[in-house]
Amino acid sequence: MNILDLKYEKYKLGNGLEVILHQNNSVPLVAVNIWYKVGSSAEVKGKTGIAHLFEHMMFQGSEHVPKEMHFRYIQEAGGTLNGSTSTDRTNYYEKLPADSLELALWLESDRMGFFLPALTQEKLDNQKDVVKNERLERYENQPYGLAWELLVTNIYPEGHPYSWPTIGFLNDIAGYTMDDVKSFFKTYYAPNNATLVVAGDFETEKTKLLIEKYFGEISEGKPIPAIKTETPDLPEVKTIVHKDNVQLDRIYLAWPSDKVFSKDDAPLDVLSDILTGSKNSRLYKSMVFEKEIAQDVSAFQYSGKLGGHFTIVATAKPGVSLDDLKSEILNEIENVSSSGISDKELTRSKNGIKSSFVFSLQNLEHLADHMNLYNFYLNEPNSFSFDLNRYNKVSGEDIVNSVNRYLKKPYVDLRIIPARETDEN
Amino acid sequence: MKIDRSRKPEPSGELQFKMPSFESFKLNNGTNVYFIKKDVLPIFRINVIANAGSKFDPEDKKGLANLLAMCIDEGAGEFDALELSEQFDLLGAHFSVFANGDTLQITVQALIENFGKAVELLAKVLKEPKLNEEDFEREKRKVLTRLQQLQDEPDFLANTAFEKFLLGDKNPYSAPSIGITDNIQKINNENIVEFYKKQINPENIFIVIVGSISTGELKDKLNKQFEDWTTAYKPEAFSLSEQEDKKVIYVVDKKDSVQTEIRVGHHTTGRKEDDYFTKLLLNTVLGGQFSSRINLNLREKHGYTYGAGSGFYYLKDTAYFEVSTSVGIENTVNALKEIFYELENIRKGVTEKELAFAKSSIVKKFPLNFETYMQVASNFISKIIFDLPDSYFDTYIQNINAVTIEQVNEAAQKYILPGAATTVLVGDKEKIKEQLTTSDFGEIVFTELKL
Structure with a gap:
């Protein structure tokens, strides 16, 4: 499908900043998207959450941009902006009317090259409070909100770069000093550790000059050694029971699995759809539709550069035991392993995946971010077709092999149950 | 070479943006069908909007429209529930149904090569849904369990409590669209069938389509599928009496919460009023964006919250102004003080600079609102629901630019009313109680919310 073939030009500035340009003149917009190759996996135990806290600090202004004005300038120009932190990377992005491209380049380069002079204790204290509230709002005050960190701290061995939540632990966040922030910036926020994607409606030669103008003078940083780690199998099934302010019991079964874009990654993605992605998917149909033992069930393959895990989550209907849900799930996995996958199931999933790929091209920001993603993991920004093909090639046998390789081994069995007994009438 | 970084780069000039044009036909x-041609990608999006939202739920059957939305795709024509779902899945189509206060909406998005088949399936759902007893009972059990779960979700509780207490029990929008437990228990499948017959018919729906297809082909395919569907029933027009605002603070207990969800607001004038644009600009200064006053104060200055904002929210027959945030429980009253400070303060007026910023932001962002097929569709759906003029999008920028600072400042006095604001706090009652020592925010009512 040639609409998935996205032409681009890639080059490097003298200071090591990687640049990817993709022209798309269908609407008069431009997307600017920077990936810094640092995420929470660069942290260590006891010092978690700094990659994410740092992302917040990047919106606090830089030498030539007063606090609050980064947001304000972009919004004044009619643009949208944000940033996000994952285990592997931190991204910053803007989408603007095409004639404001220079504004975005000015702002991004100022915080890449001139962040430190504008850093103050007051800003840091303020954002520590904001992040604390983010953690309260998005995790601690949400039902089942601590599930993710309970999973990752148990799936990955102690000290593994994925064994803490990206937002970090409250105590760690509270402890960060100006020196921590400065040294994080100096180590990771150098041009040679970043890739800039510009996508949309722009003139190539003019844009190259602007990129050189704004980013060219920023000094190169020291090379950053790659993080190397392995995710071992769990020695045995780990059962964790956690009490929360919830009405219904929920079970999470999570197996260590394959890394992103590795052999079993796509088959496990397709498997998640076959198990829970639609009304006719196996677990949804049996647990939610027919037997009504679960209120909901979902499965996903999470994968990053250093590891991955496959998780199945189900919420019990009132009065149903989690053991019943668990045996239903494990039986179905056994069933996949022994009887395989039907052609119809594969077709259904693949058709949905194909549509999703085309739908995703509607949004320029998504497109720019994906060029960065493909470049980061595959060293090839134009991998949309390759990626779709990865799913198209999955056979029933591939899925069975992935199941046998990962889902028959020990796993984490996490149960979140009501903190207080509710009346049963 | 060193460059001068102190100067902010300015945009190179006015951009040409062509609003997508639309055609309408019967x-x-x-x-009624509204068609917006968009050729960027080989996809289409079709939305059916039925005048069948939860505001039509009978007084003792709150949750009826939502249950119809849950049941209408549980089989249609020759297909049972699972078969119908399978048909959409095999097309790789995204299919969804939901009900909100005003409407029940059915959406299909798929690759254009599947347009014909998708329309055929959609027509079956609209014309001949099975609405079986067995499927109904299952969906009813599902929604009852869902309501039980929603007791855990602080933002849902706050939104529900705010609409309930602000709008009052006589306003049909005051109950959540999902319904109320003891009402849902009383709903039977006959109620669903009856509601379907009354509300879902050719003249009580409209269709919005965005995609790369020709008008001729579109008309042929739609007429072919819908020609034999002719039942018509026009529900009576809807009207609501004037409502009064009172300064009251409701504290909804949610034990062991680590945050307090805060909502503050009051009624406002409707979407069709001429000062819509003035209010939009006013709110952009006050709380519509990250860099608006409320967020800069509560988040960037005080660090009380991850985010705070405000808006004028419009339903077809009701509208209100609302400030919304969630804060660490120890800062509940501190945050309330700052919110009321900002509401009082904006009544003293905005600056020329703030207004210029708000205008620039809205005007220049306008093209971004038409990027995806979903955005295009939802813009046109709002235009139709609120019965806005056909020139609405063409004159939008002009209307924003025409607003004067005098108008904004007048609107601030008229439309921001801290003296008559309803406040809802959802959090740990005991911890809130010890902070709430004044009646500055109105009469204090401790209450619980029954879903």
Whole structure:
């Protein structure tokens, strides 16, 4: 499908900043998207959450941009902006009317090259409070909100770069000093550790000059050694029971699995759809539709550069035991392993995946971010077709092999149950 | 070479943006269709909007429209529930149904090569849903369990409590669209069938389509599928009496919460009023964006919250102004003080600079609102629901630019009313109680919310 073939030009500035340009003149917009190759996996135990806290600090202004004005300038120009932190990377992005491209380049380069002079204790204290509230709002005050960190701290061995939540632990966040922030910036926020994607409606030669103008003078940083780690199998099934302010019991079964874009990654993605992605998917149909033992069930393959895990989550209907849900799930996995996958199931999933790929091209920001993603993991920004093909090639046998390789081994069995007994009438 | 970084780069000039144009026509059975041609990608999006939202739920059957939305795709024509779902999945189509206060909406998005088949399936759902007893009972059990779960979700509780207490029990929008437990228990499948017959018919729906297809082909395919669907029933027009605002603070207990969800607001004038644009600009200064006053104060200055904002929210027959945030429980009253400070303060007026910023932001962002097929569709759906003029999008920028600072400042006095604001706090009652020592925010009512 040639609409998935996205032409681009890639080059490097003298200071090591990687640049990817993709022209798309269908609407008069431009997307600017920077990936810094640092995420929470660069942290260590006891010092978690700094990659994410740092992302917040990047919106606090830089030498030539007063606090609050980064947001304000972009919004004044009619643009949208944000940033996000994952285990592997931190991204910053803007989408603007095409004639404001220079504004975005000015702002991004100022915080890449001139962040430190504008850093103050007051800003840091303020954002520590904001992040604390983010953690309260998005995790601690949400039902089942601590599930993710309970999973990752148990799936990955102690000290593994994925064994803490990206937002970090409250105590760690509270402890960060100006020196921590400065040294994080100096180590990771150098041009040679970043890739800039510009996508949309722009003139190539003019844009190259602007990129050189704004980013060219920023000094190169020291090379950053790659993080190397392995995710071992769990020695045995780990059962964790956690009490929360919830009405219904929920079970999470999570197996260590394959890394992103590795052999079993796509088959496990397709498997998640076959198990829970639609009304006719196996677990949804049996647990939610027919037997009504679960209120909901979902499965996903999470994968990053250093590891991955496959998780199945189900919420019990009132009065149903989690053991019943668990045996239903494990039986179905056994069933996949022994009887395989039907052609119809594969077709259904693949058709949905194909549509999703085309739908995703509607949004320029998504497109720019994906060029960065493909470049980061595959060293090839134009991998949309390759990626779709990865799913198209999955056979029933591939899925069975992935199941046998990962889902028959020990796993984490996490149960979140009501903190207080509710009346049963 | 060193460059001068102190100067902010300015945009190079006015951009040309062509609003997507739309065509409207009636199908042979009387259904209105709005078509926006968009050729960027080989996809289409079709939305059916029925005048069948939860505001039509009978007084003792709150949750009826939502249950119809849950049941309408549980089989249609020759297909049972699982078969119908399978048909959409095999097309790789995204299919969804939901009900909100005003409407029940059915959406299909798929690759254009599947347009014909998708429309055929959609027509079956609209014309001949099975609405079986067995499927109904299952969906009813599902929604009852869902309501039980929603007791855990602080933002849902706050939104629900705010609409309930602000709008009052006589306003049909005051109950959540999902319904109320003891009402849902009383709903039976006959109620669903009856509601379907009354509300879902050719003249009580409209269709919005965005995609790369020709008008001729579109008309042919739609007429072919819908020609034999002719039942028509126009529900009576809807009207609401004037409502009064009172300064009251409701504390909804949610034990062991680590945050307090805060909502503050009051009624406002409707979407069709001429000062819509003035209010939009006013709110952009006050709380519509990250860099608006409320967020800069509560988040960037005080660090009380991850985010705070405000908006004028419009339903077809009701509208209100609302400030919304969630804060660490120890800062509940500190945050309330700052919110009321900002509401009082904006009544003293905005600056020329703030207004210029708000205008620039809205005007220049306008093209971004038409990027995806979903955005295009939802913009046109709002235009139709609120019965806005056909020139609405063409004159939008002009209307924003025409607003004066005098108008904004007048609107601030008229439309921001801290003296008559309803406040809802959802959090740990005991911890809130010890902070709430004044009646500055109105009469204090401790209460619980029964879903």
